[in-house]
Amino acid sequence: MPDRRLDVLAIGNAIVDVIADADDDFLAAHGMHKGAMQLIDEAQAARLYQAMGPAREASGGSAANTVAGLASLGLKAGFIGQLGDDQLGSIFSHDIRSLGVEFATPPRSGIGATGSCLILVTPDAQRTMNTFLGAAQVLEPDAVDLAQVADAAILYLEGYLWDPEGPRAAMYKAMDAAREARTKVAFTLSDSFVVDRHRGDMLRLLEEGRIDILFANGVEILQLAGSDSVDEAVATVAPQVQTLVVTMSEKGALAVRRGERANVPAERIERLIDTTGAGDLFAAGFLAGEARNLGLEPSLRLGAICAAEVIQHYGARPEADLRSLAKGLFD
Amino acid sequence: MPDRRLDVLAIGNAIVDVIADADDDFLAAHGMHKGAMQLIDEAQAARLYQAMGPAREASGGSAANTVAGLASLGLKAGFIGQLGDDQLGSIFSHDIRSLGVEFATPPRSGIGATGSCLILVTPDAQRTMNTFLGAAQVLEPDAVDLAQVADAAILYLEGYLWDPEGPRAAMYKAMDAAREARTKVAFTLSDSFVVDRHRGDMLRLLEEGRIDILFANGVEILQLAGSDSVDEAVATVAPQVQTLVVTMSEKGALAVRRGERANVPAERIERLIDTTGAGDLFAAGFLAGEARNLGLEPSLRLGAICAAEVIQHYGARPEADLRSLAKGLFD
Numbered sequence: 141m142p143d144r145r146l147d148v149l150a151i152g153n154a155i156v157d158v159i160a161d162a163d164d165d166f167l168a169a170h171g172m173h174k175g176a177m178q179l180i181d182e183a184q185a186a187r188l189y190q191a192m193g194p195a196r197e198a199s200g201g202s203a204a205n206t207v208a209g210l211a212s213l214g215l216k217a218g219f220i221g222q223l224g225d226d227q228l229g230s231i232f233s234h235d236i237r238s239l240g241v242e243f244a245t246p247p248r249s250g251i252g253a254t255g256s257c258l259i260l261v262t263p264d265a266q267r268t269m270n271t272f273l274g275a276a277q278v279l280e281p282d283a284v285d286l287a288q289v290a291d292a293a294i295l296y297l298e299g300y301l302w303d304p305e306g307p308r309a310a311m312y313k314a315m316d317a318a319r320e321a322r323t324k325v326a327f328t329l330s331d332s333f334v335v336d337r338h339r340g341d342m343l344r345l346l347e348e349g350r351i352d353i354l355f356a357n358g359v360e361i362l363q364l365a366g367s368d369s370v371d372e373a374v375a376t377v378a379p380q381v382q383t384l385v386v387t388m389s390e391k392g393a394l395a396v397r398r399g400e401r402a403n404v405p406a407e408r409i410e411r412l413i414d415t416t417g418a419g420d421l422f423a424a425g426f427l428a429g430e431a432r433n434l435g436l437e438p439s440l441r442l443g444a445i446c447a448a449e450v451i452q453h454y455g456a457r458p459e460a461d462l463r464s465l466a467k468g469l470f471d
Numbered sequence: 472m473p474d475r476r477l478d479v480l481a482i483g484n485a486i487v488d489v490i491a492d493a494d495d496d497f498l499a500a501h502g503m504h505k506g507a508m509q510l511i512d513e514a515q516a517a518r519l520y521q522a523m524g525p526a527r528e529a530s531g532g533s534a535a536n537t538v539a540g541l542a543s544l545g546l547k548a549g550f551i552g553q554l555g556d557d558q559l560g561s562i563f564s565h566d567i568r569s570l571g572v573e574f575a576t577p578p579r580s581g582i583g584a585t586g587s588c589l590i591l592v593t594p595d596a597q598r599t600m601n602t603f604l605g606a607a608q609v610l611e612p613d614a615v616d617l618a619q620v621a622d623a624a625i626l627y628l629e630g631y632l633w634d635p636e637g638p639r640a641a642m643y644k645a646m647d648a649a650r651e652a653r654t655k656v657a658f659t660l661s662d663s664f665v666v667d668r669h670r671g672d673m674l675r676l677l678e679e680g681r682i683d684i685l686f687a688n689g690v691e692i693l694q695l696a697g698s699d700s701v702d703e704a705v706a707t708v709a710p711q712v713q714t715l716v717v718t719m720s721e722k723g724a725l726a727v728r729r730g731e732r733a734n735v736p737a738e739r740i741e742r743l744i745d746t747t748g749a750g751d752l753f754a755a756g757f758l759a760g761e762a763r764n765l766g767l768e769p770s771l772r773l774g775a776i777c778a779a780e781v782i783q784h785y786g787a788r789p790e791a792d793l794r795s796l797a798k799g800l801f802d
Binding site for chain 2: 161189190192193194195196197198199208226227228231234235236238239253455457459
């Protein structure tokens with residue numbers, strides 16, 4: 141891969157997380173699927189927020205969390221995502237830029253509030269997410285700078301953004317530019333309900349060879365393969381993509397690339413607090429390894445280290461310096 | 472004390488905290504006094520925010536934190552404070568109301584943004600605060616509902632609010648109503664620089680018998696008494712107020728009431744993370760004890776328990792259920 145200005149350029153939801161504790165009864169009373177993400181509109185968000193306990197706020201968004209992890213690992217990263225012109229938007233911009241991430245998408249007024257994700261953390265540390273996409277869903281293809289895509293070694297796309305039409309068109313545009321520029325394309329399925337809603341599109345992306353690295357968790361890969369065995373699902377999907385990465389929470393993760401297979405256990409942790417961002421930070425570690433050509437197994441280990449950091453505190457962005465946690469493996 | 476609808480009604484800054492890690496060099500480069508609070512204007516806030524690392528946001532404000540602690544202990548509390556009509560204001564309102572606190576001050580537009588406090592936490596867990604008061608300083612005497620003051624057993628006032636004229640007038644109005652209704656008045660000096668700026672006023676409040684319970688930390692009591700020995704300062708100030716409470720960080724706290732003296736050590740903690748809110752939560756515990764007539768020593772212990780909870784995580788609001796932490800002492 142030629143030396144590029146950016147190691148990774150991501151397109152994703154620009155969102156601020158609103159994190160509160162809740163119990164299982166609260167999830168049941170509000171008809172939520174534990175561990176999943178559901179899209180809600182502004183009125184639903186207002187009702188749910190009213191019912192929630194006191195919260196803490198922090199920048200979020202799946203691919204944005206990944207990019208924050210990459211920056212913490214010392215990689216050069218860029219981000220594309222749409223904010224509203226408001227205080228939450230300022231928080232998001234500040235946080236991502238203060239990490240040294242290139243973020244040039246201008247906030248827009250008149251398109252509604254900056255997106256937010258109401259996250260309920262249950263005593264088992266699982267997170268259940270209710271996303272009001274707001275301005276994030278108004279991302280237009282114009283926001284994709286073709287030169288920036290060409291300047292990146294890897295383009296990373298967030299499956300959550302597949303729902304709204306504008307961002308989907310923006311991602312198609314970016315994938316075309318990536319192919320042209322020999323930028324690798326990485327894609328995360330994000331959530332089993334996303335796969336459920338867009339399985340045809342996802343399979344077509346693979347068939348058309350548009351994706352070089354596919355990230356899925358155990359449930360998502362089953363959903364995509366239409367199987368009830370992870371081994372079988374991996375065997376079905378792996379031949380359709382250059383690199384397949386499957387994360388399985390406390391069971392670790394595996395990767396398959398052209399017949400080569402690697403797996404790692406989950407890192408030991410002291411105390412599990414909030415699993416929000418686990419998959420996002422795993423992707424950060426793996427992509428960092430890929431960008432530095434470490435090979436499958438070290439890249440998986442880097443992913444596991446980054447995921448372990450983020451689940452030991454509230455919020456989906458790393459708090460420790462990931463570069464020093466990854467010492468030895470990296471740099 | 473007759474049975475009142477509210478145990479404590481507080482008047483304070485309605486503020487959202489923006490919390491980031493920083494090192495001593497950062498504080499020095501920005502001319503900050505470690506551990507203190509300085510007032511900054513909107514332009515200074517914007518410059519400082521730009522220089523800060525990624526942050527987390529949570530409702531704050533000194534007396535508001537105290538009220539949150541009281542609610543977590545199961546007491547009936549009310550709050551008066553001014554918000555702007557914006558997203559940070561909505562966060563503050565949500566958080567305080569979701570705790571069951573009576574908060575009826577309407578947000579106002581056209582008075583600037585909701586106040587915020589840029590808090591830098593150094594590796595020694597000390598917090599250094601830079602407050603942009605914003606809408607909080609526009610609190611008017613009209614915001615004080617005399618019937619609400621009369622319905623409270625204790626009125627609690629935040630020294631930080633003594634700087635701007637409107638809130639100061641609002642607090643005088645509330646103190647007059649409290650005297651009329653035989654509501655006890657508690658006052659926290661908040662910060663040594665506040666005492667420095669308003670020492671004459673503070674001494675006059677004591678002289679006029681307007682304050683029943685005075686909260687100070689070690690530095691503030693020295694400043695108020697114009698002394699360089701805490702023992703001497705306590706001996707000077709104690710005769711001027713019914714109840715004097717002095718907190719001394721890891722050295723514990725003491726209280727003096729009409730010759731009776733009590734002291735407690737600091738509670739043991741597992742890990743010190745962020746001292747923001749320590750004094751505020753100490754006040755919550757002590758006031759809860761006072762409201763339930765527990766006596767000086769148990770009230771101090773309750774204060775120490777609440778302070779110990781809040782310094783073991785980021786942010787100035789309790790995360791654990793304080794009522795269950797205080798079991799045995801209380802309820």
